[in-house]
Amino acid sequence: MTITPPATSVFETLESEVRSYCRGWPAVFDRAQGSRVFNEDGHEYLDFFSGAGALNYGHNNPVLKRALLDYLERDGITHSLDMSTTAKRAFLERFQDVVLRPRGMDHKVMFPGPTGTNAVEAALKLARKVKGRESVVSFTNAFHGMSLGALAVTGNSMKRAGAGVPLVHGTPMPFDNYLDGRVPDFLWFERLLEDQGSGLNQPAAVIVETIQGEGGINVARPEWLRGLADLCRRRDMLLIVDDIQMGCGRTGPFFSFEEAGIVPDIVTLSKSIGGYGMPMSLTLFRPELDIWEPGEHNGTFRGHNPAFVTATAALDTYWADGASMEKQTLKRGEQAEAVLREICAEHPRSGARYRGRGLVWGLEFTDPGRASRVCARAFELGLLLETSGPRGEVVKLLPALTITPEELDEGLRTLARSVRETA
Template sequence: MSTAQTADRTIFERRESEVRSYCRSFDTVFTSASGSTLTDTEGREYTDFLAGCSSLNYGHNDPDMKSALVDHITGDGLTHGLDMYTDTKADFLRAFDEIILKPRGMDHKVMMVGPTGTNAVEAAIKLARKTTGRKNVIAFTNGFHGMTLGALALTGNAGKRGGAGGVSLNDTTHLPYEGSLGDVDTLELAREMLRNGSSGIDAPAAFIVEPVQGEGGLNAASKEWLQGIAALAKELGALLIIDDIQAGIGRTGSFFSTEDFGFEPDMITLAKSFSGMGLPFAALLLKPELDIWKPAEHNGTFRGNTHAFVTARVALEKFWKDDSFAKEVAEKSDLLEKRLTEIARHIPGAYVKGRGMMRGIDVGSGELAAHICADAFDKGLIIETSGAEDEVVKVLAPLTTPLAQFKAGLDTLEDAVSASLSLKIAAE
């Protein structure tokens, strides 16, 4: 229930760091959430098209995950176990092995890292350098891989890199992502640069790539381009790291975003929706021959989240034992692409980007995109922007969003676009 104390936002301004961001766009105090709906202190409901930046692919408070977690807690199940053996970890690993890895012919080991995606990225590049004896890592323009210094060195956005405060972000080469240079064949460019002994690019330890760039503006690499990058990495004796932190766990339709692409990554970083319920949980999948770590050579107090093991297991058993969930996601993906294409026609020069349930509209202007998202919020829809200039209106609805609510949310987005365009025209 709303109280004057819970509704009062001055405590945030007085005590919370200026680094806070999402609350500046969604200026209300949320108190509860269920499925794809958030509720604030005034009892107003909002449809969630943000999903914790793809950390809530199965929605808020899934009843089966919640029930299992409550049972675990009330039964005095472990809250924290470092990386000790626990029943919950064993159950999760068995489920992950039987439901995800074996059906896909994957023999990857599961490395528990710190609780966030950037921890998985740090472990991946650390291991790549350790196994190859090389320093250089190839990343791509518009990529985002995390905010800790190693991962930040791989990240392209100037604003985020500026947070390093002048610290050198090195041992990384940034090459152009597919489509980033217009008609230029960026795969052939990468081949020529990396095969040329006078290019000045050191032999790489690894390539790290997002199959769909979430923060970079929903740029989606083609199967052919990714196959080419995989082949180039192999040719050069480098490892291929697929960053599936935002694009994985069903967001693009399949559990991994590059399933059936014809190559097997050496490593895959996972986080965000890996826990199933928004609990912090990240891991690095690595081929067995790369698992050369000595005990505790890479560690952390929170390497593995006991509560997340509980909910992640339930998510696997509930959504991934057969292909019914993937088929539902595919149907919603088709609807999303169709509706966004229709909405984009109202905006001169706008076009749809992304893949699966990770799509958006490039409206050509960060200012216009911000207006659209702000008006959508006023109308009860939570949605954000992405891209180098925040020019993309980005839809990351929970994959479980009921069809009627999903359609209504897209109607709200269309209304917000119309209202923002009217204001823009009036201002001109």
């Protein structure tokens, strides 16, 4: 398939240079359904991007769309700040019944604003308020958002540089296997906490992704996460799990930390929690941490009722029966892993390696430019992929959880062809 880039248009003449995804995908997109996206000329693309993880249930999911249209057609409340609405009540009740109670979680639910970085900012602010301390520990190659507090616990140097001011009160520590297994887990971290001469202020909290998406699909082992949770308990630090991209079933279970058998003090959710790709985020925390004063942390768009409607429909459709979505995702993950294993075996000289879990996978190359070339060729062949990692060295796969086995196979075959044709 030959793709003709669109002529210079209002996007180039009026929109800021900050735009990014459109540079790798030079098309004007018009409509989408399930795992398929179409540009304005009718060319079809298979989507292995899923709105950076915001579309776990696919584009224009018909069940969620019907719930949304019914709500809008009856003039349901759209904007409400944090007022009580029937849509919010329905979501909270279903979230409690379907997600929290079955997992033994009694966490309070906060709506901090519509984006993931809003949820992270609320988590950091609350942790500091509870503990009365400023420092928060994060990890190498972490990504937690683009506002100043979230950037302070983000590792990427390019993103941090955009802040324009010092990013303070955040201290990075090595993520799992950052030192290639040569140093015991948390040896450095715990030594700094013990040593009064280390210069590390006692942290209020530790924030971690169980799988670092933007950082290169770096997967933390369950035992490493359990060790971290234990360290936080022993050293009086709150554990914050950023589940913004990896939650809502991306790794199999609803929460990505379930496999490790831990329950964080604070959890952030966004992206697919709204179900339909509409802005929504949650900050969850243990009840004893709920020391907010009314209005102490607020925002105009923290009560997005259409997202409550589609989020509730997603819980009812995909999570109410407990395990079917998790089993399907893990089965699709096995399908993806088998092909990635074959790709790596076919290209040993490229240093190709793969890693992931559920339906998030990364294909890493020694030459960081190779990943970009693979994604560019995949786009020409009708497949949407993005890169991740500190040097853009990883091809990142985020297909919808609702993708069919046939669609997944089609995309994986296109990926394999793209790797061969960029050797």
